[in-house]
Amino acid sequence: MTQTWSKPVILHGIGEEGEDVVVDCSLGASWALIEDWPEEESEALDKALLVLGAVAQGKAKEEDGRKALISAALAAGVKITA
Numbered sequence: 001m002t003q004t005w006s007k008p009v010i011l012h013g014i015g016e017e018g019e020d021v022v023v024d025c026s027l028g029a030s031w032a033l034i035e036d037w038p039e040e041e042s043e044a045l046d047k048a049l050l051v052l053g054a055v056a057q058g059k060a061k062e063e064d065g066r067k068a069l070i071s072a073a074l075a076a077g078v079k080i081t082a
Contacts, residue, residue, distance in 0.1 A: 003062045009069055012079040014038060026055040026065035033072065044075035 008024035014036045015021050021036055023029045030052045039045055051068035054060035066082075073080045 005062060005066050007082065009066060009073070010081040011036070011073060012081070014078055023069060026052050026062055029065055029069040033069070037076065038078065039076050042075060044072040048072035
């Protein structure tokens with residue numbers, strides 16, 4: 001079961017019409033990476049998806065998923081508020 005993060009991550013300008021995307025759980029992070037991400041492929045994107053998959057399976061902590069999203073955003077040059 002997905003837990004809500006105590007502090008959401010705001011991904012600026014990556015939505016369909018350039019809107020900000022607010023992510024507050026690992027499931028939401030997965031969707032943002034799959035649906036809204038500006039890159040189709042990158043090492044950081046792949047790593048984040050692996051970590052988020054591990055969170056979904058209960059093999060990693062929610063905070064690991066949050067950190068993976070932040071790392072992927074930084075690598076992709078996505079502006080964030082975390």
